[in-house]
Amino acid sequence: MIVAMDSNLLDEWLEELRRRRWTHHYFPDRRAPKVHASLFTWRGGIVDVIAIFDAGTALAYRAPLPQGGDPFDPIRVTWAFAGEPIWAIRGVLxxxxxxxxxxxxxVQTPPPLCAGLAELAGQNRVIRPPTS
Structure with missing residues (x-):
């Protein structure tokens, strides 16, 4: 279970992700999330991902995404950061x-936290970008 994050600063950074039209996911579901993941898809099959596991642990990465690839289970990454959520968001932005x-x-092997994210994300999900 995600530890309650009522930090105004973290809320401001999450609002910045919404303003920039990142897609947000809650695994296994929004009612009882174990991770809050945010995704931004660039043209050319590149994704930026931020996954917040708890108040002190987050993962951020950029990955080339092959056609049909899973953004929450990357094969390779070109940048990765693990640490506090605010720094993960700031780093990827x-x-x-x-x-x-x-x-x-x-191009490098994904960090070990990616395996945990992939396991929590599961296979049965649909990614819908924000509407305009």
């Missing part, structure tokens, strides 16, 4: 757009 100067391009 500071990344250059894919194709931009300074974009992370070194």
């Amino acid at each position: 500071a990344l250059p757009e894919p194709g931009g100067h300074g974009e992370p391009v070194f």
